[in-house]
Amino acid sequence: WEALLFYLYTGNITFAPLKSEGDNVRQSFINRRRSKEPNRPAPCSCKSIYRTADEVCGHHLPLRLINNFMEQMGLDALKHLALDHLKSRLSAKNILTEIFSTFTSQ
Numbered sequence: 001w002e003a004l005l006f007y008l009y010t011g012n013i014t015f016a017p018l019k020s021e022g023d024n025v026r027q028s029f030i031n032r033r034r035s036k037e038p039n040r041p042a043p044c045s046c047k048s049i050y051r052t053a054d055e056v057c058g059h060h061l062p063l064r065l066i067n068n069f070m071e072q073m074g075l076d077a078l079k080h081l082a083l084d085h086l087k088s089r090l091s092a093k094n095i096l097t098e099i100f101s102t103f104t105s106q
Contacts, residue, residue, distance in 0.1 A: 020094035
């Protein structure tokens, strides 16, 4: 939530490497970012952020109201950022793990 709120206020977000890239890669990246920028939120999961932004659409509100809210809050752009990050981190080593993850099955 901290990263999402920070994005809503500043328009900036840092995504962590995917878990499928390895725990060491992910944790090292997070630790480096935390030490370089201690006042910013820790890098977050692009999948979690994508899901959260997407859930706003799932509420039973008039479509116009949802679109206006998402546009004003930048959630649509955030969904695209998260998805672009996910795509950029896919490789031959992790593609099968990602294809069969709970994220892609939903």
